[in-house]
Amino acid sequence: MLTWKLLKKNLSVPQLVGYVFAGFVGLTIILFGIQFYADTRPLYSSNDSFLNPDFLVINKKVSVLSNLSSSMITFNEKDVDDIKKQPFVKKTGFFTSSKFGIRASASSSTFGGFYTEMFFESVPDEFIDVQSEDWTWSEEQNYIPIIIPRTYLTLYNFGFAQTQGLPQISENIVEKINLKVTVYGNGKTKIFDARIVGFSDKLNTILAPESFLKWANVEFGSESAPNPSRILVETYNPSDPLIAKYFGEKNYEIADYRGNTGKAAYFLRLVIISVLIIGLIITLLAISLMLLSISLLIYKNKEKLENLILLGYSRAVVAKPYQILGLSLTAFIFTLAFIVVLIIRNFYIKKISVLFDNPEIESNIIFTFSIGFAILLIVCAVNALWIRKKVNETAK
Template sequence: MKRLFFKNQNTWQFIIALIGVVLGLTLMLLAVQLFNKSKNYGEASELLDDNTLVVQKKIGRGAHLGIGKPNFTSLQIKQIKDLEFVASCSAILSNKFEVLVQIDDPIIPSFNSNIYLQSVEREYLDIPSEKFSWDTSEKVVPIVMPRNFLIMLNTFLSASQLPRLSEDLITSVKMNLLIGKKGQRDVYPATIIGFTNSFSSILAPKEFLNWANGKYTIEKEDMRSQLVVKAKKGFFGLLEKYLEENGLESSSEQLFIERLKSGLSAGIMGVVSLAILTLLLSLMLMIQYLQLILSNCTYEISVMLRLGHTVDKIRNVFLSYFSIVFLLMSIISLITFYILAQVIENKLVASGIILEPGVSAYSILALCIVFITFVGAIFYNATVRIRAHF
């Protein structure tokens, strides 16, 4: 029957439509993949739950002049703690001594950097207490690393023409905390037990920080510039409103990853729009091509119907033809998408951002939805047009 209906067709329109489909599908797969991966970047292993915020005062010019200090007083902390929508609140403890992180592992070159250590009550962190505790008998200090530190480290590795480190890999890297003044530094081996977007400093167990502050303090003043605040369930909006009205802000909003994700999302949304537009146009061209074929073989269709063939049987000839063509285009798009995704992910890795490997299930789901929609449109159009000749 294919020979009967698909003779002497103008294939140019079809070829243009096919190119459009491949382009549209590839862009769509890519956009969905990147959107999903960037959205999930760092979410899976985040240690703070959705109701908890790291809060600080908005820094104005006055703060630098000593007016309106960035530190929280005990009274201010108590006021926040007493709010009816706040479940708990406590100051974040910071180091009052000089500390460096040193990477001491044969897989990457020697690396030293000044860092800040912070600590919060364990109730705010989604880490088993036995993993994130320390006492003086322990040789190794468990730490939680901010993701932007990993990005910085990977940027350094990239510049040194060395392979980047994934979150999994860096947890096995040998690392030391060097505490004390230059020339008198003590070495404390550290191990990474998790990552966070919410803190810009490395988190250490409270016991360790209290102990180290006692031993190495060089500042007398207790710096309480950040608080960790947990809202009661369902009252997160009220907490955000309170912060806005009282000159406070969530520090996580200022973190590099959040800005990166939001910038990336905006770009990806642009690609998604372009993909949808290209897909719609090319699918419309395909449907038009189907209608053109159906118009060109009006005579053949009416002969078949008069001989006793069913509408379904004739429709299925077109349906199977277009489904197979679309399936082939999908395979080509998948291959193109996979290659492009690798290239883009390599570029991101070079910038220190390591996304989850593999193809996102959402990309495949989007492809299935487009396929089903297309087959449905062919089914409907062909049935209606063939039935008109019955």
């Protein structure tokens, strides 16, 4: 194309290489930040979906003296009445413990088998927010849903499995394991099917439906109920400063691991936002570099531009080679950045997918791609308009 042969004159290759490099770095940082955030967000936002966030779990601090008497770690009637009187308390609930023997076993071709003695606790159903069909039990039902602390799985994955060379397992896999639970006591034995239906950060116990525990305590139980060691408190506003003050004075603990993940998520977000801002600044600088470079090019080719226009060429035709140049470079940068982000993602996604089965991984790529594509379109539009403006100014 003759016009291109003419207009590429004075093209500064180092400047354009600079644009490609800076643009690539900037865009890669932006796309990576977005992609990483999208991929890790579920890790941080997963919470006790079945436990209302307005509930707090309270226990007494365990000290050296507490093994002298169980009353030091359990709540007596007076303690409970005092808590109920607090202005921030809406409702209280108690844990019910199993007073019978429980033995759980599982066999799996992948993980081998295991067998363990265990226990159950329950809390009133109104404190549990699981799909009702998952969290029910009746006497004719031979299946028990169970919720276990998330820390159990973490302990297994990062403590046990890694050191013993066992495979790491995700929550989804755990939820598919079929357990056999043998309940015995009072001279009776019964075998139930069981499955883990959820994980809890707040409740450090193994939960079964309250209806099951009440029935089984009567059927198999032997002892009378001890004082509760933990209390569930529903508050009007969990961030009320009075709460921390009251429980602090009483030397009670509030179990809330989610607060920590919340902080981690907050810092992660902060870091990613900073990274995105840096990426954005680099990208903006790269774009300015390109715009300046093309302005300079147009200025240096001013006479040629004017001559072409005097020959009868339209400004659009004259501007086109520069617009195509900007567009191709930007498209190249975008493609490169996207490929690099995909490669980097491949490295970390394996780690993440072990920890968390993420069914939305595919759509996350599309999301990042869309953002990148939107940036590409904006840059190309700015570039095209800028060139057109410069050409119009040069060749009036």
